[in-house]
Every structure is written in C-alpha cells, then in structure tokens.
Amino acid sequence: MDYIQHFFTTQSIASTMLYLCLAAFTGSMFGKLEFKGIRLGVAGVLFTGILVAHFGAPIDAHTLYFMRDFGLTLFVYSIGLSMGPRFFSSFRKDGLLLNLFSFAIVAGGFGTAFLIYRFANIPSAVVAGLMSGAVTNTPSLGAAQQVLVEQGAAPAVISETGMAYAIAYPFGILGVIFTMMLIRRFFRVNTQSEIKEYTRSLESSEPALHNVEITVVNPELFGKSIGHIKKILDKELTLSRIIRYGEPILAADDEIIRQGDIICGVSAQDKIEKLELKAGIVTLAKSVENIP
Numbered sequence: 001m002d003y004i005q006h007f008f009t010t011q012s013i014a015s016t017m018l019y020l021c022l023a024a025f026t027g028s029m030f031g032k033l034e035f036k037g038i039r040l041g042v043a044g045v046l047f048t049g050i051l052v053a054h055f056g057a058p059i060d061a062h063t064l065y066f067m068r069d070f071g072l073t074l075f076v077y078s079i080g081l082s083m084g085p086r087f088f089s090s091f092r093k094d095g096l097l098l099n100l101f102s103f104a105i106v107a108g109g110f111g112t113a114f115l116i117y118r119f120a121n122i123p124s125a126v127v128a129g130l131m132s133g134a135v136t137n138t139p140s141l142g143a144a145q146q147v148l149v150e151q152g153a154a155p156a157v158i159s160e161t162g163m164a165y166a167i168a169y170p171f172g173i174l175g176v177i178f179t180m181m182l183i184r185r186f187f188r189v190n191t192q193s194e195i196k197e198y199t200r201s202l203e204s205s206e207p208a209l210h211n212v213e214i215t216v217v218n219p220e221l222f223g224k225s226i227g228h229i230k231k232i233l234d235k236e237l238t239l240s241r242i243i244r245y246g247e248p249i250l251a252a253d254d255e256i257i258r259q260g261d262i263i264c265g266v267s268a269q270d271k272i273e274k275l276e277l278k279a280g281i282v283t284l285a286k287s288v289e290n291i292p
Contacts, residue, residue, distance in 0.1 A: 009058060016060040023052045027045030028044065030044035031045065038181075040173065068142070072142045113130065126160050126161065129141065134168045209267070210272075215262050216258075216260065218280055233278060236278070237271070239251050241264050242255065242263050243261070243264060251263075
C-alpha cells in the first residue's frame with residue numbers, strides 16, 4: 001500500500017507517463033461527447049490535462065518536456081502526411097487566395113497581441129501564450145517556448161507562456177465553434193450539400209486512374225531490372241506485378257525484364273502516351289474506382 005501511495009505522489013518517469021496516458025484517454029472520451037451537434041474532439045485532452053494538474057499530479061519536468069516536443073513533432077508530421085497528397089494541386093488551384101487569407105489571419109492575431117502587449121502592460125511571454133491559445137496553434141506555442149529557452153528565460157517565465165496558452169485555448173475553441181454556427185445560420189449554409197459539392201470538385205480536379213498492362217517492346221528495356229524500370233517510369237506508373245508467358249510474377253527489384261513481358265500497374269489517363277513512348281503497347285483495364 002505504501003508503495004502504491006509513493007508511486008502516485010512522487011515525481012518519476014513511470015508516474016508521469018501514467019498521468020499523461022490518463023489525461024489523454026479521459027480527454028479523448030470527453031471530446032467524443034456531443035452537445036447539440038458540437039464535439040470538442042481532441043481538444044478535450046487539454047481540459048482533462050488542466051484538471052489533472054489542478055489536483056496536483058506530480059509530473060517529472062524532463063519527461064514532460066520530452067513528451068511535449070515528441071508529441072508536437074508527431075502532430076506536425078501527421079498534418080504533413082494528411083495534407084501531402086493534395087498540397088501541390090491545392091496550392092496551384094487556390095494557393096494565392098489561401099495564402100492571402102492565412103496572412104490576414106496571422107497579421108490580425110499578431111496585431112491584436114501587439115496592442116495587448118503595448119497598452120495592457122502584460123509580459124511578452126504571456127502575450128505569446130495568449131496568442132497561441134487564442135488561435136489554437138500549438139506549434140507556435142512550442143516555437144515561443146523554444147525561443148525563451150534559447151534566451152535563457154527562467155522556468156517560471158516559460159511556464160507562464162504555457163499557462164496563458166491553456167487559459168486562452170478553450171475560448172479559442174469555443175469562439176471558432178460559435179462563429180461557424182453563426183455564419184452557417186446567418187448565410188443559411190447547408191453543410192451536407194456543401195460537403196458533397198466540395199467532394200465533387202476534388203474528384204473532378206484529379207485525373208482518373210486506370211489499371212494498365214504494358215507489353216514491353218522497347219529494346220532499351222530488355223535485360224533491365226524492375227528497379228531500373230521503376231525509376232524510368234516513376235512519374236507515369238505505379239508498378240504492381242509482371243506477367244511472363246501468362247503467369248504472374250512478383251515485381252521484385254532484381255527481376256530482369258524480357259521481351260514480351262507484360263508490366264501491370266496503375267496510371268493516370270494523361271500519362272498513357274508517355275508510357276507508350278517509354279515502354280511499349282499500353283492496354284487499359286477498368287478504372288480503379290470501379291474495381292471490386
């Protein structure tokens with residue numbers, strides 16, 4: 001019994017990880033609760049984290065800093081993974097407009113934060129945390145705290161930045177939610193129809209994909225490895241397998257291409273002509289969307 005009490009009342013890596021997991025789990029469950037169509041989502045973790053800290057959970061500072069930076073790294077990396085496939089196409093289509101909106105939002109937030117710092121006599125570290133929380137921008141909090149660390153700021157000052165962030169973040173979340181609700185009602189926006197229209201616009205802007213079979217007749221490819229073929233056709237074809245004498249063969253990188261081999265893969269409609277020039281005779285199969 002004394003050991004259990006000691007575990008929960010002293011700072012250690014194990015107890016810190018337990019409290020972090022507890023806050024993450026309960027926060028995720030809390031974020032799934034729905035009230036009049038509104039859910040906090042992952043932001044619920046912040047509220048349970050505040051609650052855990054309020055009751056004086058002993059947290060090891062070094063473990064907390066590591067988990068904060070590691071979690072922030074995973075967060076930014078996940079955003080990059082989710083946005084990567086459509087980033088460049090979206091940038092070409094609406095890049096200028098989206099960047100202007102982004103600049104206006106950042107400039108407005110920075111201007112407001114500067115006015116608060118200038119006329120409200122609030123420390124710059126606190127203002128940085130308030131701005132990060134108000135716009136619910138966790139990476140900016142990490143950047144602000146890193147700058148304070150590099151400038152040799154006291155731990156108490158760095159802690160104030162995080163505290164200001166935690167205070168402003170809930171209001172930032174609720175502000176965005178209520179603003180979107182007001183906009184939807186004021187302009188009478190039908191959310192479901194807008195989602196369908198946006199989905200259709202994305203589908204129409206992306207080229208249709210097809211299963212293709214390429215009969216290799218280009219002498220320059222005879223005797224070349226599949227790995228070499230993948231490099232040559234990297235932008236035109238996602239290679240899956242080859243067919244030789246009617247038998248499918250795994251497309252291993254060290255497999256050698258022979259005359260008459262059939263290369264199977266997936267390609268876009270606008271890449272077919274280049275495939276014919278580089279490899280051979282292309283036969284279209286079903287569109288990828290229609291394949292069971």
